[in-house]
Amino acid sequence: MKKNRVYTVSSLLARISGNCKFWLIALPAVTMLAQAPAAYAHAESVAVEQQSNATVKGSVKDATGESLIGVSVTVKGKEGVGTITDVDGNYSIVCGAQDILVFSYVGYATQEIAVKNQKQLNVILKEDTKVLDEVIVIGYGTTTRKSAVGAVDQVKASMIEDRPVANMTDALQGAAPNVVIQQRSSNPNDRKTNFNIRGISTVNDNSPLFVIDGLIADGGSFDKLNPNDIENISILKDAGSAAIYGSRSSNGVVLVTTKKGKKNQRATVRLNGMMGWQNPDILFSPVKGYQNATLRNLAATNAGEAPKYTPDQIRDLAAHQDEESWFFDQIMRTALQQNYNLSVSGGSDKTTYMVSLGYYDQESNYVGNSDFGVQRYNFRTNITTEVGRLKLNAILAYTRNNSVSTTGGNLEVDAARVPTYYYYKMKSADGRYLLNDVLSEFNPLGSLEAGGRNKYRNNYLNANVNAEFRLIDGLKLRGVLGADVINDMRSTRNLGVAYYLNEEATEPRPVKDTDYRTSNWNHTAYLINTQLLLDYNKTFGKHNVSGLFGVTNESFTSSSNDIEKKGVDPDLGIGTDITNSILGNITGSTFVDGSNRTSLTSLLGRVGYSYADRYYTEFSFRYDASSKFHKDYRWGFFPSVSLGWRLSEE
Known part of the structure; x- marks a missing residue:
């Protein structure tokens, strides 16, 4: 057996040799010596550097x-x-x-x-x-960054294509200055967002106007795009740059350009995939149960009412803190996210092509049903060819969304507002759903697990044909024909849930026959967009003159129908005698009731002049006629004048 040797600090230090660095740990009545980690071994060099x-x-x-x-x-x-x-x-x-x-x-x-x-x-x-000569997209054309008179920001593909997001709106978060995007729901089936470019509007919503490959679209079409198919996004912020789109540009304009092949490039195959987990990060937390009870007593006292909880009840809550569980945490989970993309692109000196496929799968962060979530399938082709003075471009895109979501509403609000009292539970050990004095009708977990589901099937087809003919040097005639075809379907099963007043209750609250419902909704829409544009751009020495004049028309047609049956069979969802015998248990509307048709015809133009890339002036206008208004008040004129001066050229 080895004998323990005792050293004094001074004798131990005398035995140390070499270049080792050491640090001392001072403890009560004990001084220990240990070899320093590598970080401390560099302390002297760091000190010298700081000096x-x-x-x-x-x-x-x-x-x-x-x-x-x-x-x-x-x-x-x-x-x-x-x-x-x-x-x-x-x-x-x-x-x-x-x-x-x-x-x-x-x-x-x-x-x-x-x-x-x-x-x-x-x-x-x-x-x-x-940077100054970089080409950026503006309304119905392009310009260089140094020639852009208005406020135009550009977001490139590299900033958004690899982000782990569910849609294009999420991809733009933080990618452009002064563009504020706020997600309002953690449910991937309900991606409602606040999209603000020019502040908050007091009329209608604050969403900007979306233009995809030159064609005006809605926010839904924007979110159906695959972020990996985007070449760049231009954001028109001020009135000068956006006025050519008329009154609809009052909240700003988002111009999307999708990817295309490059000339004289061999076929390039790109495959990428991403897998991860999305964990809800709740940025607030409740107080402890006994603290909540104390505060509620204080609120009652301030209102002149008797305290709700006795001192013994508060002490009991304090003694059971380790048994508390917040309802909000109980209804959320970590969800799997997957994204895979395949593209082939290339071109010759006259023709370019790009074909892409995309698959996106996002599970829901809600517990209750493993099928909750979204799957998106994307397909896109972009072919361009030149024949003499004629340039042709054809784009075809298809998106399919499959999703399943809960029929419950306000789940986060209801779960967050319940105190964390240890005796508050949403589900008993034997699987019964429970109520309390805060949630007296239902609880979020019961809605998620047993309340039913919405099943969506959404189809979106976009076709865009563009022909450009060079008349003379600097003058081009361009024609555009585009079509958006939208087909949406939703089937819903609402199920009655048995709730018990507390764990001791042996009988649940009665479930109504009408709580069992089945419904279907179908929606079809067509948007036909035609444009005829005359574009001029010519430089004479230090003078540059540009002009644009065009006629456009947007024709929108939609129809929808729905039906709902109450008192259906709980298992099969089909009608019963209760469904057919009671008036009001079968409701709905036909495609005639849900039909809508509008048209917007516009004249638009822009004239620009610059001298020596130093002084700039630009005038643009749009003259709209909307079928939504009476024929005597149908036309509206929206002009804009912009002036620019590059001080760096003086």
Whole structure:
């Protein structure tokens, strides 16, 4: 047996040799010595480096000598260390002698400069011609970023295609400045969102106008797109850039351009997949049960009422804190998400092609039914060919959505508002659904597990044919014919749920025969979009003149029908004697009742002039005639004038 040896701290330190670093841990009456982790082994070098930090000052100007305000100055590789230039273009930053400073500014090429013990660094930024000459999509045409007079933001494919999201609206969250998107539900079958570009409107909703490959669409069509099929998205924010779309652009315009093949490129096959789990992150939590009871007593006292809970009841709640469970947590779960995409693209010197397939599967974050969730199937083709002066483009896209959802409503609200008292339960050990003094009619878990389901089947077909003929140099005639075909179907089974007043109850509350319901809803819609546009763009020395004039028509036709039967068989869902014998147990409407037809004819135009890429002016208008109004009040005129001045060219 080895003998234990006792060392004093001084004698132990004397035995240590080599380059090891050590740290001391002070404990009551004991001093221990241990080898330091690797992080501490570098402590001396870190301290030396921090001591070598110094303040670097300087100025940032453009090629003409003008000071640049708001230039970002950061230290490469060190997150959170940075500053911006002031109104005189000056900056000051603390960094290491061997650090690299990164200077970046919108419209200018980013520069990286090594400090190398310098105390003064004056920088001249050059314009990024690639950014300024970048082509961006605007209303019924394109322009370059430097020529865009209005407020136009562009979101590129790389920013959205790999995001783990359910639809295009979610993909845009955080991708563009001043675009506010708020998700209102964690249910993938009910993806209601607030989509704000120009603030909150007091008339109708705040949703922008959506334009997909030049054709006006609705928000539903936008969310049916596969994010992996998007080439770029332009967001028109101000009145000057959006006025060419008339009154419907009052909340901004979202212009979507889908992917196409590239010229002189061999066939490129791209396959990508993604799998993950979506975990609901509830950003608030309830107080403990005894705290809730105390606060409710205080509220009653302040209102001049008697306290609801006695001291013994509050002490009992405090003693059973470890048995508490929040209803909100009980109805939510971690859900599997899958996304797979396959595309083939390429082209010759005259023809390009792109074909893509996509599959998306998102389980619901609600418990209760393993079938809750959404499956989306996407197919898209985009073919372009040129024959002499004629350029033809054909796009065909199809989307199929299959989804199953709960028939319950306000589930999160009802689950969140119930106190976490340990004796409040939604389901007993023997499987009975329970009520309490807060939820006296139903509980969310019962609705999810036994209340029935909605089953949706949604089909969306989009066809877009575009022909462009070059009349003379700078003048083109373009014709567009597009069609959206929408077919939606919903089948619903509502089931009665037996609820017990408490765990001791032996009989449930009566379930009504009419709680058992079956319903069907069908909806079909067609949107035919035609455009004839004359587009001119010509440069004469330092002068550039552009013009656009067009005639468009949008014809929309829809019809729907529905039927609901009450008192149906609980298992089969078919009608019974109760269904057929009682008036009002069979209701619905025919396609005649649910028919709608509208038309919008428009004249539109835009005239632009620029001198030396320095001074810009633009006038645009739209003259709309809507069948929704009386013939004497059918036409509306929406003009816009914009002026621009590039100070950097002076």
